[in-house]
Amino acid sequence: MNDSIVKPIQAALFAKNIYVLVDIRLPDLAYTLVKSTFKDELEITEKSFTSAKTGGPGFIKSTTAFGLMAFGKGAYEGHAFVILRGTKKTFPADWLTNFNLATSRSTRGQLVHDGFNQAFLSMRAQLKAFITDFAGRGVRTVHCIGHSLGGGLATLCAEFLEANTTLKPYLYTFGAPRVGMAPFATSLTNSLSYERMYRIYHRTDIVPCVPFWPFVHAPLQEKEEAYDYFQPSAGSFPAIKMHDMKEYVKTIGKQGWSELRGKRDEHFGEQGINRWLNDKASVSFHVTNLEWLDKAISYVVGKCLKAMGMAMSNAFSATFTLMDRLAYILRKGINLATAISDLVLNLIRKMMSMLGMKPILEKADATHAFITRIFQQMSARVGAYCQRALDSVLVNGQGM
Incomplete structure (x- = not known):
């Protein structure tokens, strides 16, 4: 295994532990609490904190502590990390399943979900500043990690880093929704390569099912046997708890990346x-x-x-x-x-x-009206399940 790749359980713990930011009520406690949480892996300074503005059309947008941009230490000396969490309450699930949502252009000019893109753009200046320190810190590897919405934003960060540095990032997402249309997924897959993209998702986690087509996941699953990190989970019906990062940590356990691959039994030819x-x-x-x-x-x-x-x-x-x-x-x-x-x-x-x-x-x-109504009803059905999943994980201190 390439020593540059973060092990599955470590990537999952990064994605889980970043939710410590949800629990912070007093800004003065942020530095101490986060530094303690990541004391063995990351060098935390006041500049490490990342904020993002989130919220769907028609909703009040809010800027919150959203993650970290930090340099590794110890075993991760020479590594840089972008670790992003899901947002809390300001990103309604029905927006993700709304067929009338807007699109906009990503860093590479591809069509992506506008809500994700606007949240990414609100943190882009911080990402640019982070990049300027790469040379002086001897960064040779960069990792983008996130759960749920954080996984969607990590995907856009990976595209930006690949386009604006000489490094090809590693991307690790857990239960992430779809970010862009097929040209975006193709472009990102080609520029990063399958070997640097680790999208882990449970069978019964509803969030990776949205937004509907024409949004698709990256990497494209043309090589699903070798590079698909689908994880079986009991039953076929949406299971709310399977979106929780605690369940992803439990699923991964001590398995390596090669052990987590090739578990899908449905093939969509x-x-x-x-x-x-x-x-x-x-x-x-x-x-x-x-x-x-x-x-x-x-x-x-x-x-x-x-x-x-x-x-x-x-x-x-x-x-x-x-x-x-x-x-x-x-x-x-x-x-x-x-x-x-x-x-x-x-x-x-x-x-x-x-x-x-x-x-x-x-x-x-x-008729056109009938077809539209059927898709609207399907969208509402998926949205209801998605909202229940998000409401459930919010109770556990996590969010979309």
């Missing part, structure tokens, strides 16, 4: 997606089916766009909302060749089944 869509059996609302649904949406929309002569990269960059564009494309698809029309109708029927509706749908009934 084209043949499997077609089989899932064409299966007439009813499907329930659980996280495995949400993954199938996500892959199926991507597959069906791709088929529609190809038939329409439109590139995927252009389809969701217009001024229309994501929901409007998605409903428009699928409605157009119904009027295309029979094979594509059947795919679209089967996709909508699957969603109806997952929502507890009778999956009976004729071509004439699949």
Whole structure:
């Protein structure tokens, strides 16, 4: 194992212990408490603290102590760390599942979730200042670590560090939501490489399921057998506690990175997606089916766009909302060749089944308004589970 890589349990403890910042009520105690928490690994100064402004559209934004940008010591001499936590209460789950949310451009010019990007931009000046000390401190390795929203922001920090330094960061995330669209995930995967990206997520953690497609996770899972850090968890239905960092620490235990890989038993290839869509059996609302649904949406929309002569990269960059564009494309698809029309109708029927509706749908009934309503209901269902998960971990001193 490369000595530059942080071991799984250490990365998990960094992500868990950064939540000490949630418990700080008096600013004067921050320095002492954080220095004590990370005394063996990090050199903590008053400049180490990172703040970020968070909050969705229409919500009051707040700036809070969000993490650390610190230099390693002892075994981590020559290493730099960006460790970020989830935020508390100001980042509602329904924003993550809202198809009408905005997008903006990342450091490399790729479309990303605007809420994550705005929070990242609020800490960018601190990140720039942190970088200026790299040469003088002999930094040869940099690590970006985060849980939940903190994982999303760590992803954007990794992109920025790769673009603005000579170093290629290591990225470690736990239960993180999706940050950007496919071009962002492709760009980041190519610039960092699979070997430097460690995305750990439990089967029944609902947060990694949002935001819905066209947002996707990085790294892209073209090499999922070798570089997928999916972790099985009991059952298939969303389990609130499986988003908690304590559960991730427990899951990891003493395992190394190689032991944590290749545990997925579902494989979402084209043949499997077609089989899932064409299966007439009813499907329930659980996280495995949400993954199938996500892959199926991507597959069906791709088929529609190809038939329409439109590139995927252009389809969701217009001024229309994501929901409007998605409903428009699928409605157009119904009027295309029979094979594509059947795919679209089967996709909508699957969603109806997952929502507890009778999956009976004729071509004439699949109007733009109907398609929009089905996606809105699915979004609300996922949002409700997501909010319950976040409310639960807030009780344990953690948050989104």
